[in-house]
Amino acid sequence: MSLVNELKRIGRSEINFSISYFFDDCWQIRLGDDLNGFTHESSYNSIERAVNKLIQEIIKQFPKSDYIKELHKRSDSIFHGLDFFKEVKEDE
Numbered sequence: 001m002s003l004v005n006e007l008k009r010i011g012r013s014e015i016n017f018s019i020s021y022f023f024d025d026c027w028q029i030r031l032g033d034d035l036n037g038f039t040h041e042s043s044y045n046s047i048e049r050a051v052n053k054l055i056q057e058i059i060k061q062f063p064k065s066d067y068i069k070e071l072h073k074r075s076d077s078i079f080h081g082l083d084f085f086k087e088v089k090e091d092e
Helices: 003-012 047-061 066-074
Strands: 017-022 026-033 037-044
Touching (some): 003 066, 017 047, 026 047, 047 066
Antiparallel strands (some): 026 037
């Protein structure tokens, strides 16, 4: 599972989201869109944490979506609360 491919899968399911970056490792996720509003917004210090939380929110808000059906086919675990992506520690 790669971050880019997972984000593409979410988009193909027509689930609107945005991810933005602000200095000092601040990654913001937003579920929804500018036209219809956002149902979740939060910030994290790593892209992996941000995407994990995005997926967890999608599981909560869109449990019957095509994305969740596909995710279930790719995983035989119960995924609520799981971390799908491990954080990569960079050498400083």
